[in-house]
Amino acid sequence: MKTQVVIIGAGPSGLLLGQLLHNAGIENIILERVTPDYVLGRIRAGVLEEGFVDMVREAGVAERMDLEGLPHGGFQIAFNDELRRIDLHKYSQGKQVVVYGQTEITADLMEARTDSGAESLYEVGNVSIHDVTEDSPYVLYEKDGEELRIDCDYVAGCDGFHGVSRQTIPESVRTEYEKIYHVGWLGVLSDTPPIDDELIYGISEKGFFLCSMRSKTRSRYYVDVSLDEKVEDWSDERFWKELGNRLPESVRDNLVTGPSLEKSIAPLRSFVCEPMQYGRLFLVGDAAHIVPPTGAKGLNLASSDVNYLYRIMLKVFKENRPEATEQYSTLCLRRIWHAERFSWWMTSMLHNLGDGFERRIMESQLDYYTGTEEGLKVIAKQYVGLPYEEVE
Ligand code: APR
Ligand code: PHB
Numbered sequence: 001m002k003t004q005v006v007i008i009g010a011g012p013s014g015l016l017l018g019q020l021l022h023n024a025g026i027e028n029i030i031l032e033r034v035t036p037d038y039v040l041g042r043i044r045a046g047v048l049e050e051g052f053v054d055m056v057r058e059a060g061v062a063e064r065m066d067l068e069g070l071p072h073g074g075f076q077i078a079f080n081d082e083l084r085r086i087d088l089h090k091y092s093q094g095k096q097v098v099v100y101g102q103t104e105i106t107a108d109l110m111e112a113r114t115d116s117g118a119e120s121l122y123e124v125g126n127v128s129i130h131d132v133t134e135d136s137p138y139v140l141y142e143k144d145g146e147e148l149r150i151d152c153d154y155v156a157g158c159d160g161f162h163g164v165s166r167q168t169i170p171e172s173v174r175t176e177y178e179k180i181y182h183v184g185w186l187g188v189l190s191d192t193p194p195i196d197d198e199l200i201y202g203i204s205e206k207g208f209f210l211c212s213m214r215s216k217t218r219s220r221y222y223v224d225v226s227l228d229e230k231v232e233d234w235s236d237e238r239f240w241k242e243l244g245n246r247l248p249e250s251v252r253d254n255l256v257t258g259p260s261l262e263k264s265i266a267p268l269r270s271f272v273c274e275p276m277q278y279g280r281l282f283l284v285g286d287a288a289h290i291v292p293p294t295g296a297k298g299l300n301l302a303s304s305d306v307n308y309l310y311r312i313m314l315k316v317f318k319e320n321r322p323e324a325t326e327q328y329s330t331l332c333l334r335r336i337w338h339a340e341r342f343s344w345w346m347t348s349m350l351h352n353l354g355d356g357f358e359r360r361i362m363e364s365q366l367d368y369y370t371g372t373e374e375g376l377k378v379i380a381k382q383y384v385g386l387p388y389e390e391v392e
Contacts, residue, residue, distance in 0.1 A: 003029045003119075004317065006139045006152045008127055008165055010039055010120060012102060013285030013302040014158030015109035019059040020310045022118045026317050029150060030120040031127055031141055033159075036110055043189055043262050046101035046214060047072075047199070047296035049385030052303040053098050056105065061112045068215065069100035075383070077350075077370050078202030078209075079363065081248045084370035085198075091373075091380035099199075101214045102299050129155050129168045133279035153280065154316075154325075156309060160286040161271070169278040179344065181268040183351060185210075185222040185293060186229065188239050192258040194219045195251055201294065203350045203362070204246040210294075211247075219256075222293075224351055227267060236260050268292035268351075270344055272336060275329040282309055282328055289336050291343035294350055300385055301339050305332050311391040324391070331389055342382040 005021055007014045010032035021028045032039065048056075048069070056062045073089040073096045088096050113120055125142040138151045157165020166174070185208075194213035202209050208224040223242050225234075240257040247255065271290040276283040285302030308331045315324035347353075349365050369375035 001029070001148070001150045003027045003150060003152050005154045005156055005313065006031065006150050007156045007158055008129075008139070009157070009159035009163060009287070010036070010110070010122070011158060011160055011285065011302075012106055012109065012299055013287075013306055014156070015106065015113060016055060016059060016303065017156055017158060017284065017306045017310060018118060018120075019061060019109060019112055019116070020055070020306070021313060022113075022116050023060060024310075024314060024318070026313055028118065030113070030118075031124045031139065032120065032122045033124060033127070035122055040103055040107055040110070042103070043187070043264070044102040045212075045293055045296045045299060046099055046104070047212075047300075048098040048100055048105075049300040049303075050095055050097075051307065051385050051388055052300050055303050055307055056108075059109075059112070061108050064108050065098070065100050065105065068104070069098040070213070070215070071096050071098055072198060075199040075201065076196070077366065078200055078204075078248045079366045081204075081250075083200065083248055083250065084366075086370065086376060086379050086383065088380050088384055091377045092384045095384040097296075097384055099213060105299075127159075127164055129157075129165065129281060132168070132281040137280045154313070155281045156284055157281060157287045158284045161290055163287050165281060165283055165287050166273055168281060169273075169283075173275070173278060175274050177270075177272045177274070179270040181292060181347065181351070181353065182227060183224045183353070184227050184229070184265040184267045186225045186231065186234060186239065186265050187220060187222045187263065188236070188260045189214070189218065189220050189262040190258045190260050191217060192219050192256040193217055195247075195254050195256070200251065201346075201350055202246065202248065203352070203366075204248075206242070206246045208351045209243055209246040225265060229265060231263055231265050234263065236263075239263070266293070268347060270340055272333070272340060274333060276305070276332050277325065277329045280325075282325075284309060288332070289340070291340055292347040293343075294346040295339070295343040295383065297339040297343050301336055304335050304388055307388050308332050308391060315391065327392060331391065334389070335386060338382070338386055
């Protein structure tokens with residue numbers, strides 16, 4: 001087989017990139033290790049920056065998101081039993097975020113891919129990437145017991161943190177930066193109305209909490225837990241009690257509890273791999289970077305990488321400018337490090353990670369950044385997402 005771009009991974013990065021390239025007449029094949037249902041079973045965040053929303057619109061897959069997504073012009077931060085509002089409209093020149101689950105986006109993109117007739121191969125094994133520093137790379141994979149080969153011009157590694165793409169870049173070429181936080185988020189999804197119209201991030205004596213949502217009837221809540229905790233030890237009752245204990249009094253009574261649809265613990269991690277390009281191979285999304293979820297930047301960073309790679313591929317294939325690929329890593333990494341810093345900072349300000357001294361510093365930061373015009377601007381502008389740069 002032969003194609004222009006082999007995309008490894010059918011998560012949001014791979015599917016969005018695939019759709020954009022296909023619409024532009026750039027042929028691509030997606031290779032995914034698991035089944036579509038397995039991909040759709042993963043519960044992830046769902047706060048979309050304008051940049052992401054625009055990309056989904058550009059890909060022509062925005063119909064349901066535009067109908068069902070909930071625009072949010074602000075969110076709240078709770079500390080010392082008090083709620084402070086971050087007015088996103090006011091402090092980021094009218095911008096906002098849209099709450100629409102990653103699962104829904106992924107489902108919409110999968111459906112569009114099927115309708116487009118572009119090739120996606122699910123349940124493929126042993127993907128390996130070859131000759132990316134030559135002019136004619138190829139990808140090997142196994143399907144139904146057979147070993148197959150696709151020749152291509154470029155490979156997009158959209159295969160998440162545990163994929164093969166990053167490992168294909170020799171260790172002597174790549175540098176990995178990592179920070180582990182020694183806590184996890186215990187999350188519960190339930191068909192109950194959200195506690196508030198807006199998201200509430202908070203810190204109490206007992207720890208961090210986040211009240212989020214998927215729709216007006218489906219809520220997503222989190223509390224932070226130590227990494228030795230096991231999800232089996234958290235009955236629904238225990239979770240609701242713990243969350244209730246962390247909420248400010250003024251909203252506690254609004255909490256509607258119900259059976260959990262999903263419950264899981266996700267460890268917090270910051271990670272960046274540099275560079276994100278090796279010859280004709282590009283790392284995209286979680287394959288190259290991870291942020292802790294405080295700030296909801298994971299999916300949005302994936303979309304900024306897709307934005308840059310897509311526009312570079314247009315230059316390569318439509319303007320015959322192969323040298324355009326050289327800017328990929330630099331463009332992506334500038335935005336990624338800003339989001340890494342923001343996510344790390346929000347995490348350190350909203351989790352009890354240190355001693356009494358650090359706790360006081362957190363309070364001081366929270367007070368300053370949620371209580372002054374300059375501080376509110378800093379949070380709002382980064383929460384709605386920094387703009388994408390031009391591709392040359
Ligand atoms: N071969 C083929 N597919 C693979 C391989 C492999 N060796 N390894 C992983 N994959 C697939 C996974 O099964 C998964 O479906 O790649 C996909 C990667 O998807 P994600 O992990 O969702 O990564 P990405 O598309 O970059 O999305 C980033 O999703 O992970 C969240 O928090 C993250 O919101 C962010 C966004
Ligand atoms: C979520 O709804 O799952 C969510 C929202 C905001 C975050 C993280 C997760 O910062």
